[in-house]
Amino acid sequence: MEEFKNDMLTEKDPRYMAVKEVVHHLIECNKDIPGISEINWIIHVVDSPDINAFVLPNGQVFIFTGLLNSVTDIHQLSFLLGHEIAHAVLEHAFIFDRPYSRTLEAEADKIGLQLAAKACVDVRASSVFWQQMEFAESLHGLPKLPQWLSTHPSHGNRAEHLDRLIPQALKIRETCNCPPLSGPDPRLLFKLSMKNFLEEAKKEDLNITVKPKMDTLPIQNEKQIPLTCIVE
Numbered sequence: 001m002e003e004f005k006n007d008m009l010t011e012k013d014p015r016y017m018a019v020k021e022v023v024h025h026l027i028e029c030n031k032d033i034p035g036i037s038e039i040n041w042i043i044h045v046v047d048s049p050d051i052n053a054f055v056l057p058n059g060q061v062f063i064f065t066g067l068l069n070s071v072t073d074i075h076q077l078s079f080l081l082g083h084e085i086a087h088a089v090l091e092h093a094f095i096f097d098r099p100y101s102r103t104l105e106a107e108a109d110k111i112g113l114q115l116a117a118k119a120c121v122d123v124r125a126s127s128v129f130w131q132q133m134e135f136a137e138s139l140h141g142l143p144k145l146p147q148w149l150s151t152h153p154s155h156g157n158r159a160e161h162l163d164r165l166i167p168q169a170l171k172i173r174e175t176c177n178c179p180p181l182s183g184p185d186p187r188l189l190f191k192l193s194m195k196n197f198l199e200e201a202k203k204e205d206l207n208i209t210v211k212p213k214m215d216t217l218p219i220q221n222e223k224q225i226p227l228t229c230i231v232e
């Protein structure tokens, strides 16, 4: 990928090392999967605000710093890298600059979730990532293409698809003797954060839909929300 050559983070960059650690952990925990140990995985972290990641069939994983800045925890990152590893293992033909078809994306989400579960990742975080993306997109007021116009699944549809797969992935996680998941479900925390954020926004400015300035999601404040607020 010549075009990214000048924008690669060095192997000493902490962001590169974090990605490397996650990829190695996923591979180590999934050595039994045909294909995983045969591939020579090479990681490239591209310094670019694009929220993007892709993998070449030869095992070269490209992840952009824009994506690293969009995840809120290591579990989300692990799932996304599991998804990329799944594309390579499933030998999905790579068409550069064009999104995969919906079927291939759904397949990579399913297998990626299983790879993450075997690595003891909190797989519930997977759908939260896509909910965050959908929320951020709606805040920034980007025009939403109807799904039929694009081969790419919408963020909301991806989150729903993952939510259907999460129970099975949690069972896989259990059979791998992973430590039990402690703390509340990240999906619930996200819901509460959003509720809180929208209520605050309503108080401050009723016109939040035309207020596109919002660089970070209020996830970091989740601990301040008393859990007694749960009404759903």
Ligand SMILES: [Zn+2]
Pocket (backbone or CB within 6 Å): 083, 087, 100, 105, 108
């Ligand atoms: Zn994909």
